[in-house]
Amino acid sequence: MTTAAPPTRRDIAYRGFHLPADAAGGSGDGLRAGGRGLVLDGVAQRGTWTSPPVPVGFAVAEVVPSWTADTPDGCWIEVELRGWHDDAPSTDWYRLARWAADDHTVRRTSLPGQRDGAARVDTDTLLVTGATVTGWQARVTLCRPAGSPTGPVLGSVGTGPVLGSLGTGPVLRSVGAVATGPTPTDHGYEREPTSTAARGIVLDVPRYSQRLHAGQYPQWGGGGDSWCSPTCTSMVLAYWGAEPTPDRYAWVEPSGPRPVVVHAARHCYDHAYAGAGNWPFNTAYAGLHGVDAFVTRLRSLVEAEAFVAAGIPLIVSAAFRADEVPGLGYDTGGHLMVLVGFTADGDPVLNDPYAPDDDAVRRTVPRRGFEAVWQRGSGGVAYVLRPESVPLPPPPAQANW
Numbered sequence: 001m002t003t004a005a006p007p008t009r010r011d012i013a014y015r016g017f018h019l020p021a022d023a024a025g026g027s028g029d030g031l032r033a034g035g036r037g038l039v040l041d042g043v044a045q046r047g048t049w050t051s052p053p054v055p056v057g058f059a060v061a062e063v064v065p066s067w068t069a070d071t072p073d074g075c076w077i078e079v080e081l082r083g084w085h086d087d088a089p090s091t092d093w094y095r096l097a098r099w100a101a102d103d104h105t106v107r108r109t110s111l112p113g114q115r116d117g118a119a120r121v122d123t124d125t126l127l128v129t130g131a132t133v134t135g136w137q138a139r140v141t142l143c144r145p146a147g148s149p150t151g152p153v154l155g156s157v158g159t160g161p162v163l164g165s166l167g168t169g170p171v172l173r174s175v176g177a178v179a180t181g182p183t184p185t186d187h188g189y190e191r192e193p194t195s196t197a198a199r200g201i202v203l204d205v206p207r208y209s210q211r212l213h214a215g216q217y218p219q220w221g222g223g224g225d226s227w228c229s230p231t232c233t234s235m236v237l238a239y240w241g242a243e244p245t246p247d248r249y250a251w252v253e254p255s256g257p258r259p260v261v262v263h264a265a266r267h268c269y270d271h272a273y274a275g276a277g278n279w280p281f282n283t284a285y286a287g288l289h290g291v292d293a294f295v296t297r298l299r300s301l302v303e304a305e306a307f308v309a310a311g312i313p314l315i316v317s318a319a320f321r322a323d324e325v326p327g328l329g330y331d332t333g334g335h336l337m338v339l340v341g342f343t344a345d346g347d348p349v350l351n352d353p354y355a356p357d358d359d360a361v362r363r364t365v366p367r368r369g370f371e372a373v374w375q376r377g378s379g380g381v382a383y384v385l386r387p388e389s390v391p392l393p394p395p396p397a398q399a400n401w
Helices: 228-239 259-268 279-287 301-309 367-378
Strands: 012-018 027-029 031-033 038-040 046-050 062-070 076-085 094-099 119-122 125-128 135-143 153-156 161-164 171-180 292-297 314-320 332-342 348-351 362-364 381-386
Touching: 012 292, 027 031, 031 046, 038 046, 038 135, 062 076, 062 094, 062 135, 062 279, 062 292, 076 125, 076 171, 094 119, 094 279, 135 171, 171 292, 228 259, 228 279, 228 314, 228 332, 228 381, 259 279, 279 292, 279 381, 301 314, 301 332, 301 367, 301 381, 314 367, 348 367
Parallel strands: none
Antiparallel strands: 012 171, 027 046, 031 038, 038 171, 046 135, 062 125, 062 171, 076 094, 076 135, 119 125, 153 161, 292 381, 314 332, 314 381, 332 348, 348 362
16 A cells, blocks of 8 residues: 655744844844834934844745834835855845835835846745755844934824834834745645634624725725735734724825725835735834734644634735635635634634625635635735734744744
């Protein structure tokens, strides 16, 4: 009798640095520790923190960074990655983002077109194409314009006033990245041990339809078909009671069905990508509202169940055709939904913003089919948003959170 080979688990590793607590592990230039993170030292206009190299123990195919920061008007940060192998860099630096919380003076943007024989940048992802990479290193540069104030003044974040240290310049609170190996040909996801802790749990995440905004604000993607990611981010912020207050989106005119989603779309918008679906731009936006937020990849719905059991909904990215997953009868090359729970039988329960109205947002879909299009479509991408007071579930041995 022939015994089937065991399924191959995908190599995934996440590492995050919370600042200033983890600053000593890296190197800084022109920065100092502030109460909420790393800040520019004195009157410096630029300062940089470089993480230590992060070995992951496998051949890396992709790296996706994420961060949380504050940037008052006119200030921004730049996020770079490079690959490592053994004890030395194995690629050049690649810039993944020029990011600002607002868009009054700095265009928040990814930087497409970077490529060489070692790697290339695809919006929010560094793709390794020719180099041997078994680790990564991040570098974040904090920037403020000449003549900006260096004391506590009235600043603004997300078109809302904030009084305090934000007036001194940008603040870097966290940076991390998820590295993944090549996708195995035999996923074997459903052959993993079955988890039961999340079965029958459905978290009370509010239901928001992106399609209520069809045709709104073409300068930020035009609503309806393109606002799945900021709509999901808004749902999860509301679940945690961390959504922006009405004074922050009073500029939305007419107010429309849900101005808080318009606020999110504007402040997640990537001007080079010409859309609001940049993964780390969404978690960075969430981080402006007092939650810990990062992008990772999960290997299976078994891992996702651990988050739901801990009370943490996940925003997940999938791609599928209209006939692939019953209950999701439309085509998409990439779509974000909130995984809010599981039935008693283990089928995922989703808040799918691609619904005609809020009542139709809640959908239950078959486990096997949904897991396949999530893993195939994005490699299991998930946004993790939660208050720091809510602990993450224990990570697996090869930690991906």
